[in-house]
Amino acid sequence: MDKLEIKNLNRNFKFGKQKVLKNINVSFLSNKIYGLFGENGAGKSTLMSIIADYNFPTSGEVLLDGENVHDNDNALSKIYYMNQNNMYPKNEKIKKIFKLTKAIYKDYDSQLQEKLVNEFKLNIKLRFDKLSTGYKSIVKIIIALCVPCKFVILDEPTLGLDARNRDIFYRELIESYSANPRTFIISTHIIEEIDKLVSDVVMIDNGKIVLNDTADNIRSKAYSVNGPIDLVSDYTKDLSVIGKEELGQYVTIDVMGSLPNKEVPSGVKITKIELQKLIVNLMNKDGANDN
């Protein structure tokens, strides 16, 4: 089975003074949909560009099926990075870009491309840099869904997309994933759109991985404990707290981990937290809480 492993990855800037990625260790397995979350500047784009060999790490390695990805045609042909940079020549027509991509990738899915062009109502005679942000994303999305790569990395795929096109994108993503299983790593700020879609969650905070687990596991381990302040605080005192909200005499404390063996005091209610709220809580926390 294909596996994309990131081992002990570090990336420093300014001669080591600025550490953007700190000892990242994470694996991406085949045929799963990963959500890569984190604040702006947390290091998501840096990580993705290093995986795709766009940039080099300061130390550490990226392995695909055990082979180092760096300068490796075989490994790189299995990875596609849909990114926010201008990768195409100026004034290039969309039609030409598609044609070139098709020539480069032997098993490019032209049928799907045609279907998507129609669904998104894309005019391929236009020039790429004359498009709106949304339509530039659409062109990139189409290519990303049609390339025959086992690992497709999507950096903010819905940037600039209106509601209708976002809906089309997710539907087509699911359809393509079902018909042709491969790994998608989606990085987005709009967590609620994909929180049911992802099977696994990886979260980066301040250059470190703070969460790396399946969505099901996380949902089963995250709880919201609500009730009078003293009772709740006592109940949660040994637990990993990720959020706290006070309202008069009452408090809601969000925790992660298994619930303690003690009996739930009367007046205290425990519910599950939604994935999105959980991630927002983690992002708001000061300092990483090692779990």
Place this chain on the structure above:
Amino acid sequence: MIIKETALYKNIMKRYFLYTLIYMAILFSINILLNRMRLLENLSQIKTTYLSFIVVMICFNYYLFKLSINFGISRQSLYKVKLSLLCSIAFIVNIITFSTNLLVYFFDKKDLNSFYIGLYYGFFQNNIFDFTFMFVFGIIFTFFIFIIFNTLGTLLSLLGVVGKIICLVSIYAMFTLPLMLIGIYHDFISTDFSVINTIFSIVTGIHTSNNKCGNPINMLVTLIIIIIIMLFINYKLTKRYQIRR
């Protein structure tokens, strides 16, 4: 991944080279029709413009890198594509300039402004050998120019603004400094240039002391040595490319 490399190669050749050729051909025809310029002057002028354009184009490395990495082409393969492009373009350009020169020669029987003819032609004392060697020399020389400019372009692409300025200033210095040193040597040390003359003869095969025909093989060897060094530097530089965000 030969497919990818070939596809990229074909795309670049078609997009830039072919269209430049067509553009130049049109320019040429228009010039003849509208200005009724003499065929030869026209050809020479077009040739120079064309060559300068090619040289400039050769310097655009970053966009080629962006295109290649986006398609999962490693830097090593990118280097191979680059070299193939340079070789092919050098070959084709050389055929064009060579034919241009021939035409000018036959139509006008003028002395060509080809430095090769002036310096080296006649060395083999056999027209066929001389001719063939001139052609081969031409290709290698064209490739030499290309690889130097491409390596320079690659280096400049990797540097920031400050780096670019320092680089260009250093190159300028590299050219003016030797001349300055020779001048100083002449004025203050000795007017005896025999050492310099000997070195010059070995490197270029041109004899400054007598009027004998120059030995093009020396120059060819020098060019090839420099090309090999440049190829190595270019490879190392290409491997260092990264996306700037």
Place this chain on the structure above:
Amino acid sequence: MQFDFQSPEPIFLQVSNQIEDAIFTGAFKEGTQIPSTTEISKTFQINPATVLKGMNLLVNNNLLEKQRGRGTFVTYGAQQRVINERREHFYHDYILNLINESKKLHLSKDDILELIKRGYDNG
């Protein structure tokens, strides 16, 4: 099908419950084909693997069957099986809780029976 994604229940469980409900009410008739995992995941933007997990629960309970090349169908007798299972749970989910709650309110067994009778008379 309706999903409440705020619910603490795992999504795959919600999927299987919703399909089971549809079998129970007869919305998905026995012997007919139900929407594919892809269709359901596309409509609600859920991970297909999650939908599949939910469906497989029902396949294991003999409420759905997969026919190769054709799709997933409701098994014959599924509706009755759901009714039987829910009757089993009725005692546990409703009756026991009722008795528990009534004890807190100090209601006797006869009080309960009165209330039940009242409920039937009114509704």
